[in-house]
Amino acid sequence: MRSPDTKQSVFETLLVCVLTLVLAACGQESSGPESTSGTTKIPKPVQPAILLVTLDTTRADRLGIETDLVDTPHLEALANRGVYFEQAYSVTPTTLPSHTSMLTGLYPADHRVRENGRVIDKQLKLLPVQLKGRGYDTAAFVSGFPLASQFGLSRGFGHYDDAFVSDAAERTATETTDLAVDWLKGKASPLFMWVHYFDPHEPYEPPEPFRSQYPGEPYLGEIAYMDQQLGRLVTAFEEQFQGRPLKIIVVGDHGEGLGDHGEALHGNLLYQGTMRVPLIVAGSGIEAGTSDRAVSVRQVFDTVLDWSGESRAGSLLGEQAEPVLAEALKPYMQYGWQPQFMVILDGIKVISSGDTEIFDVRIDPAESNNLDSQIEPDPALWDAIESYSIRALAEQDEQQQTLSQEALDKLASLGYVGSSGSSKIRDDAPSPRDMVHLFRDMDIGAGLFIRQDYAAAIPVFTRILEADPYNFMAALRLAVAYSVTGDDVQAQKLFDRARAIDPSSTDLRHYQAMHYLKNEQWDLARPLFESVLAESPDRIPALAGLAKVYSSQGELDQAIRLLVRIAKIKDSPGLEWARIGELRMALRDTKGATRAFEIARKMLADQFTFHFELGVLYMADRRFKEAASSLDKVSSQDPDYAMALFKRAQASVLMDENDREKRVRQAWLQADKTTRPLIESERLFRDISF
Numbered sequence: 001m002r003s004p005d006t007k008q009s010v011f012e013t014l015l016v017c018v019l020t021l022v023l024a025a026c027g028q029e030s031s032g033p034e035s036t037s038g039t040t041k042i043p044k045p046v047q048p049a050i051l052l053v054t055l056d057t058t059r060a061d062r063l064g065i066e067t068d069l070v071d072t073p074h075l076e077a078l079a080n081r082g083v084y085f086e087q088a089y090s091v092t093p094t095t096l097p098s099h100t101s102m103l104t105g106l107y108p109a110d111h112r113v114r115e116n117g118r119v120i121d122k123q124l125k126l127l128p129v130q131l132k133g134r135g136y137d138t139a140a141f142v143s144g145f146p147l148a149s150q151f152g153l154s155r156g157f158g159h160y161d162d163a164f165v166s167d168a169a170e171r172t173a174t175e176t177t178d179l180a181v182d183w184l185k186g187k188a189s190p191l192f193m194w195v196h197y198f199d200p201h202e203p204y205e206p207p208e209p210f211r212s213q214y215p216g217e218p219y220l221g222e223i224a225y226m227d228q229q230l231g232r233l234v235t236a237f238e239e240q241f242q243g244r245p246l247k248i249i250v251v252g253d254h255g256e257g258l259g260d261h262g263e264a265l266h267g268n269l270l271y272q273g274t275m276r277v278p279l280i281v282a283g284s285g286i287e288a289g290t291s292d293r294a295v296s297v298r299q300v301f302d303t304v305l306d307w308s309g310e311s312r313a314g315s316l317l318g319e320q321a322e323p324v325l326a327e328a329l330k331p332y333m334q335y336g337w338q339p340q341f342m343v344i345l346d347g348i349k350v351i352s353s354g355d356t357e358i359f360d361v362r363i364d365p366a367e368s369n370n371l372d373s374q375i376e377p378d379p380a381l382w383d384a385i386e387s388y389s390i391r392a393l394a395e396q397d398e399q400q401q402t403l404s405q406e407a408l409d410k411l412a413s414l415g416y417v418g419s420s421g422s423s424k425i426r427d428d429a430p431s432p433r434d435m436v437h438l439f440r441d442m443d444i445g446a447g448l449f450i451r452q453d454y455a456a457a458i459p460v461f462t463r464i465l466e467a468d469p470y471n472f473m474a475a476l477r478l479a480v481a482y483s484v485t486g487d488d489v490q491a492q493k494l495f496d497r498a499r500a501i502d503p504s505s506t507d508l509r510h511y512q513a514m515h516y517l518k519n520e521q522w523d524l525a526r527p528l529f530e531s532v533l534a535e536s537p538d539r540i541p542a543l544a545g546l547a548k549v550y551s552s553q554g555e556l557d558q559a560i561r562l563l564v565r566i567a568k569i570k571d572s573p574g575l576e577w578a579r580i581g582e583l584r585m586a587l588r589d590t591k592g593a594t595r596a597f598e599i600a601r602k603m604l605a606d607q608f609t610f611h612f613e614l615g616v617l618y619m620a621d622r623r624f625k626e627a628a629s630s631l632d633k634v635s636s637q638d639p640d641y642a643m644a645l646f647k648r649a650q651a652s653v654l655m656d657e658n659d660r661e662k663r664v665r666q667a668w669l670q671a672d673k674t675t676r677p678l679i680e681s682e683r684l685f686r687d688i689s690f
């Protein structure tokens with residue numbers, strides 16, 4: 001439904017192409033205004049404005065497009081005028097790896113982001129970087145902490161809005177849409193905007209009226225709410241670029257189990273509920289229709305690049321059909337169960353997890369009839385899944401654990417607990433699908449662990465370990481829970497048991513070292529931390545632990561070295577700088593200590609509580625004005641308050657302030673048994689009566 005104007009300009013473009021045989025410029029849409037009639041100038045191809053919307057935790061069969069259970073009019077309208085992909089698949093049922101695939105075009109085996117909380121390799125060329133090279137302005141608005149800029153997906157975006165991360169782990173579709181719509185005002189094309197909605201992720205807490213409209217079905221309420229906001233976004237986008245070419249792509253990052261095959265949430269299995277996602281492509285020049293070709297979310301990358309003018313065979317709108325792959329390695333990495341891979345082509349889906357399941361999902365979408373012994377799938381499927389699994393398991397390199405405790409806590413608040421991925425496939429490892437009876441306990445145990453309710457976590461992990469005696473994660477968490485609750489005998493027993501399961505685990509050495517640290521067994525903690533850091537030099541809690549060991553053993557320079565290292569890695573290392581200040585002070589390095597505290601003060605702002613130390617350092621350096629200003633900020637609740645008043649009075653006398661006598665008297669009146677004799681014998685005060 002082009003306007004007559006556009007029609008004419010397309011005609012002119014063709015004419016120009018034919019006349020000049022500049023074929024490279026053909027096939028692109030051209031703009032009306034730039035191709036004025038009567039000139040032979042080749043019109044510049046017009047690149048479309050592109051909107052990518054990713055829907056977290058959204059099942060394809062829980063949209064109004066496929067079911068009457070829920071109303072999603074905006075998604076339906078988009079699907080009706082665009083192409084709806086009936087067989088679109090996530091690459092892995094986890095947020096960060098799935099989005100990394102969309103923005104790199106790679107499967108997890110190739111981009112190597114297997115879990116949330118990992119940092120994306122700087123070598124990878126992300127979509128916004130490519131688009132920038134093609135003249136695009138780029139912006140992203142994300143709604144959940146797994147996609148916070150610190151994990152690396154922000155690289156190359158001109159604008160990346162994850163502002164919620166300072167005080168929360170997620171934000172609502174309304175908040176994100178408000179920001180995106182606001183930002184969009186006055187923007188010119190070509191522009192690429194990515195908006196991510198997180199609402200359907202549990203906990204399911206839809207706002208009104210959706211809560212009441214879907215009583216007992218809060219997940220559907222979240223979907224309906226998200227659809228309402230998506231409607232606002234699409235309208236704003238289309239109004240902004242009215243009369244210009246534009247493209248829209250809407251895709252789920254993964255689904256939600258909702259009880260299918262025993263899985264409530266997502267991440268543990270590869271069945272349709274979590275793997276098949278909504279996918280709609282719409283916009284200028286795209287004819288309405290549906291496609292039942294199996295496609296992968298990773299093709300978002302090729303599709304967008306193709307639209308930007310770089311021809312890509314892997315585009316969703318291309319003809320290419322190939323086996324679509326996926327993996328679910330969390331149970332393997334965390335519990336030592338079988339690694340799981342899937343491949344699908346022409347409706348035939350193969351899941352490999354130690355053994356094989358085969359389903360024809362076009363006639364058996366519930367995957368209740370395993371055809372393993374009945375059909376022989378296309379050999380291409382076997383080849384694809386085998387070469388993928390070899391690639392996926394080849395490098396079980398431990399990814400650097402560079403996250404701060406705060407970042408780990410935020411991920412944990414969303415239910416994600418990472419692993420160090422040092423698993424080996426045991427011959428007797430169970431298939432995750434045979435362990436679904438443990439998923440609930442695992443979720444409960446992880447939840448208790450995250451909330452640091454270790455006493456309550458102990459019986460849960462004990463139950464898991466009874467049912468699955470080689471579950472490394474359960475043994476390790478149980479050991480930690482015993483350690484924290486003070487049962488050192490049980491803790492040691494469980495650490496030994498975890499070691500018997502996986503002797504090479506870095507996590508095990510890390511937590512065992514933390515256990516020794518808690519008990520002030522510096523000599524035992526030290527070699528373990530050192531060996532952990534030899535493998536993962538940027539693991540922040542280990543650096544902090546070893547710094548504590550070194551300072552307790554009197555090796556202050558060594559401790560400072562580690563704290564400086566943390567300060568280089570961490571986002572706002574104010575507390576580390578304060579600690580460096582304290583250690584430098586103990587080393588009588590006045591200048592170094594002053595500098596460290598000044599950095600800490602800048603970073604911590606209102607939270608800075610070392611005004612006394614800094615005041616004393618300024619006094620020692622005869623910087624009386626700065627000393628006075630710092631000492632004035634010492635709180636009356638501070639244990640050093642009396643000493644601060646004494647030092648402040650000294651500064652006052654040395655600067656010959658008008659109120660010096662009052663200050664000396666005040667210091668004397670509020671003196672404690674340490675400062676009273678100091679004040680009474682202070683030579684600076686000898687002319688003052690108090």
Ligand SMILES: [Zn+2]
Pocket residue numbers: 056057094095096253254
């Ligand atoms: Zn997700």
